Amino acid sequence: MDKEQIERLVVEIKASGSLEGFGMVIEQLQQPIFTYCYHMLGHRQEAEDAVQEVFIKAYENLEKYTEVVSFSAWVYKIAYHHCLNLIKRKRIYRLVPFLNNRVPADDREEGAARVEQGQLTAPLHRALSTLSPEERNLILLRVIEEKGYEELSVLFQEKPATLRKRYERAMKKCKNQLISQKGGEMSEAFRLIR
Template sequence: MDKNDLERAIKEVKAGDIDQFGVIIDAMQKPLFVYCYHMLGHRQEAEDAVQEVFFKAYEQIDTYRSVVSFSAWLYKIAYHHCLNQLKRAKLGRIVTFLKTGLPTVSHHEGERRIDQEYLSNPLHQALLKLSASERNLVILRVVEDKNYDELSILFNKKPAALRKQFERALKKCKSHMLTVEGGDDHDTISAVQ
């Protein structure tokens, strides 16, 4: 779906055509899932997050202005939602630990294997070493291919400042990957660039 079709669907949703929101979901569900999965690190949490983000987007669609792309607006909602999820998860682990002294994990075996396989990937491990805002920037810049002008609107920072922040985040990723891999595998590192 191109930008014009998406903008037309948004106008129709704002005018009351609820069915057009399904068109928006179809166009944005997969990239939004990939983003949330990179931010949260678990398949089920990412699926839940995508549903919540679409729900929030539908509730707030009247606040959307075409000054930024709809996808950028949606990613901003997703970022804040994922950030809140990460904070809640951290708080939940602390509370569980204080109550029982032991961390609890509640995943089905299949999901756990998929998550462990994915999370053991050196690139993902390096991303997890970044702060949530650095990870957000790297994912939006590399995976979602957002340009610095669009990112500057999302982050409310100048493009040059974001470029420097991105370079520092990449340097952290490369450093971690070199440490984990012993400095021998340059192919995985070049995938980050």
Template sequence: MEQVLKEVRAGDIEQFGLIIDAMQKQLFVYCYHMLGHRQEAEDAVQEVFLKAFEQLDSYRHNVSFSAWMYKIAYHHCLNLLNRAKLNRVVTFLRAGIQTVSRHEGEKKIEDTEYLNNPLHVAISKLSVKERNLLILRVVEERSYDELALLFDIKPATLRKQYERALKKCKSYMLVSEGGDRHDSISATR
């Protein structure tokens, strides 16, 4: 990957296609889990690659290139989620009535065929930060050391945050499957 980056920086723009080919599927899965909608994820991935290309000179070798790409993807998805939340509030205020559900984003996720199961519904209820950590740790199989570089947090702190997020997710799953709150807490210990 480092050689490809050198060639792109030297002006061989077509080599950036190799980076896209190598990372497109991973970034799509990540964005899909973060955003909960296929079309939004596809658009986000394109925008992430564009941002990465534009900011390529700012990439430093103290973190892996893939970690740098995930950081761009995280911030982009976070911006999209914040913008969607703001749009719902503005729509609500303009309408002057309570017809806009504050859980509209969750409904969209639940309506998606792929995400219509207790695990994905539970993940959608986590904060963006918790969701990000779970996706990178479980789906993308990133080590705590790599995540520590990415988030500028100690690996032990990340491990604790991960354990809390996982416990919370399990609790949400058990509640959505019909268990009560007491059962879900004792089952995650």
């Protein structure tokens, strides 16, 4: 199903409220939204839960969707705000020790067992995790989803030139992080050779 078919289906769903039709939309967007949430949150279970919440919010707020941007871009915006709220909540729970038992432990050793989806490798995922959620969001939407600056400007409510500059800065940070990771591996390799 291409984007135009999804847009037509969403118009029909808005008119009828069909859950079956929305199920077809979910089938098309579920994996990309999961990949996005996974790379925003860094934890598989949290991403799976987030995807469910995002689609519930999308369905509940379907009447607010306008065709100014594509439906998928609108869902990504919901996913971004949902993930951002989860990230903020995690930070608050870390600051308040007695609330820690309500947050699932973020097991950093789980990295090997994580399911890597999409086009991102483990080193790139680690590099992205060092960026702010806003920078991560911009890179994921621009690179993975191939959103243009015009569409992103509608989503972010900023000028395309501003977003282009923010994207370039975020990519530079990401590249520097990848170089430092590789540099660490290289220095370790040289140490083992000697």
